[in-house]
Amino acid sequence: MSNDARFFAFLKDRIGLDVASVGEAIIERAVRQRCAASSAQDSDGYWQLLQTSAREQQALIEAVIVPETWFFRYPESFSTLGKLAQTRLAELMGSRPLRILSLPCSTGEEPYSIAMALFDAGICPQQFQVDAIDISPLSIERATRAIYGKNSFRGEQITFRDRYFSAEVDGFLLNQRVCNQVNFQAGNLLDPTLLAAKPAYDFVFCRNLLIYFDLATQQRVFEVLKCMTREEGVLFIGPAEGSLLARLGMRSIGIAQSFAFSRCAEKADVPPAAFVSLSLPALAPATFTRSVANLPLRASPRSFAPSPLVRASARAIPAPAGGLDSDAASLLVNIASLANEGKSTEARVACERYLTLHEPVAQVFYWLGLLSDLGGQTAEAQGLYRKALYLQPQHPEALAQLATLLASQGDTAGARRLQERAARGLSKEGRNR
Ligand SMILES: C[S@@+](CC[C@H](N)C(=O)[O-])C[C@H]1O[C@@H](n2cnc3c(N)ncnc32)[C@H](O)[C@@H]1O
Numbered sequence: 001m002s003n004d005a006r007f008f009a010f011l012k013d014r015i016g017l018d019v020a021s022v023g024e025a026i027i028e029r030a031v032r033q034r035c036a037a038s039s040a041q042d043s044d045g046y047w048q049l050l051q052t053s054a055r056e057q058q059a060l061i062e063a064v065i066v067p068e069t070w071f072f073r074y075p076e077s078f079s080t081l082g083k084l085a086q087t088r089l090a091e092l093m094g095s096r097p098l099r100i101l102s103l104p105c106s107t108g109e110e111p112y113s114i115a116m117a118l119f120d121a122g123i124c125p126q127q128f129q130v131d132a133i134d135i136s137p138l139s140i141e142r143a144t145r146a147i148y149g150k151n152s153f154r155g156e157q158i159t160f161r162d163r164y165f166s167a168e169v170d171g172f173l174l175n176q177r178v179c180n181q182v183n184f185q186a187g188n189l190l191d192p193t194l195l196a197a198k199p200a201y202d203f204v205f206c207r208n209l210l211i212y213f214d215l216a217t218q219q220r221v222f223e224v225l226k227c228m229t230r231e232e233g234v235l236f237i238g239p240a241e242g243s244l245l246a247r248l249g250m251r252s253i254g255i256a257q258s259f260a261f262s263r264c265a266e267k268a269d270v271p272p273a274a275f276v277s278l279s280l281p282a283l284a285p286a287t288f289t290r291s292v293a294n295l296p297l298r299a300s301p302r303s304f305a306p307s308p309l310v311r312a313s314a315r316a317i318p319a320p321a322g323g324l325d326s327d328a329a330s331l332l333v334n335i336a337s338l339a340n341e342g343k344s345t346e347a348r349v350a351c352e353r354y355l356t357l358h359e360p361v362a363q364v365f366y367w368l369g370l371l372s373d374l375g376g377q378t379a380e381a382q383g384l385y386r387k388a389l390y391l392q393p394q395h396p397e398a399l400a401q402l403a404t405l406l407a408s409q410g411d412t413a414g415a416r417r418l419q420e421r422a423a424r425g426l427s428k429e430g431r432n433r
Contacts, residue, residue: 004027004031007031007043007060008024008027011027011060011061011064012217015061015064015065015190016189016212016213017213018217021211021213022064026064027064031043031046031060033063034059034060034063038056062136065135067106067134067139069106069109069152070109070152070153071109071112071113071116071158071160072155073109073207074239074257074259075155075157076257077236077258077259077260078114078117081114081121081203081234081236082117082120082121082123083121084203084234084260085123085202085203086121086122086123089123097126097127097128098118098123098127098128099202100201100203100204101130101133101195101201101203101204101205101228102114102130102131102132102182103132103133103189104134104206105132105133105139105140105143106134106136107139107142107143107148108139108143108144108146108182109152110205110207111182111205112143112174114205115128118181120160128181129183130183131183132185133187133194134187135188136186137186140184140186144179146178146179147170147174148172148174149171149172153172189209190221200227200228200229200230200231203229203234204225204228206237207236207237207259208238210237210238210241211241218241222245223248226248226250233262234253234260234261234262235261235262236259236260236261237261242259245261251263257408325358327358328358331350331354331358332354332363335364335367339367347367347371351367361391362388362392362395362398365385365387365391365398366384366388366397368384369382369385369387369398369402370401373405378409382402385401385405386402394421394422396422399419399421399422403415403418403419406418
């Protein structure tokens with residue numbers, strides 16, 4: 001589709017999505033899907049429709065965004081928030097409640113985690129308010145329903161589920177007390193009028209979005225985020241999003257795995273025990289891609305964006321590429337959907353079946369590693385990530401996950417080596433482009 005550049009440009013203009021960050025194939029696929037779902041005859045017809053229909057514009061945006069998220073993602077950031085919030089409230093001496101922003105909030109797991117973390121820190125409902133914004137009205141609608149499946153609860157520490165949710169037939173329903181703390185709104189981070197009339201926030205969460213913007217857009221957005229964050233406030237970002245902030249005069253507050261930045265590092269006041277010397281310039285361990293797209297077989301050379309498990313939706317899994325036989329390809333798609341649905345046992349069985357029937361591929365070992373990782377079997381996960389890297393030394397997700405795992409075990413040198421290796425891979429990829 002030689003004319004796809006206009007769709008790339010449209011998405012970049014509208015939502016900041018940089019085609020280089022997700023790979024052309026993902027956008028092409030979304031366009032093909034929307035073309036088929038609409039009445040358009042071909043891509044030219046679809047382009048015409050897109051020019052005139054706000055509804056179709058939103059549908060295309062919905063087709064390319066990935067609302068990948070879960071509760072207490074990067075748990076340390078939430079414990080850090082709890083401590084910082086206590087300190088800030090003490091400074092405010094009851095003059096006003098804390099103002100917190102989650103943007104993008106996706107289906108609500110992040111802003112609700114913020115509210116739960118603050119309750120856990122002993123903070124009362126009237127002492128804080130969370131604003132939560134996402135470009136996807138569908139995600140916002142799901143967030144307001146506040147009912148969640150297994151995929152929203154990952155990792156070993158999910159005791160919060162017993163305290164804040166009730167089990168219903170169709171999932172886990174969040175307590176009204178937590179829901180009351182969050183105001184949801186659909187909105188675009190690139191919209192200059194968004195929040196223009198609102199006072200700045202004490203804490204801003206903007207995680208796992210900026211990595212999909214090009215440098216110029218990131219710079220622009222960081223300036224906006226800086227303005228949205230109060231002078232003495234703290235900005236929480238995703239693990240891979242820190243390098244630009246330093247150039248904009250913001251500093252890591254020095255709490256490992258929190259990915260928290262302030263304008264004036266010396267003002268971030270947290271009990272010293274919480275500080276550690278290491279602040280990894282981490283490689284993103286998670287988000288926003290569709291794992292099958294990253295198969296070595298015919299992956300777009302520009303499709304880099306690590307992701308643990310992708311959400312099961314018709315749009316999330318691209319068609320298997322050429323080079324795999326159809327049984328292998330459909331098995332891979334099946335593994336991804338099982339994993340996406342949180343069916344870890346079945347996903348694992350499907351991975352093993354794949355390895356019995358077909359040549360081993362890095363992606364399957366990576367998935368197995370991830371399933372072990374999520375199940376808390378870190379030693380096993382480590383071995384599986386290494387197998388993936390043996391088969392494909394630059395497998396970006398395996399490098400990222402293994403680096404994160406080593407860092408969490410205190411092996412900072414090992415983690416750093418992997419990150420450097422991934423960075424070398426990326427720059428080589430860039431040169432080859
Ligand atoms: C991977 S999720 C991140 C959710 C959450 N912050 C987290 O880290 O778990 C990315 C979200 O960004 C949203 N998004 C994409 N472009 C956006 C934009 N220009 N403005 C606001 N939200 C956007 C998508 O709808 C998606 O829900």
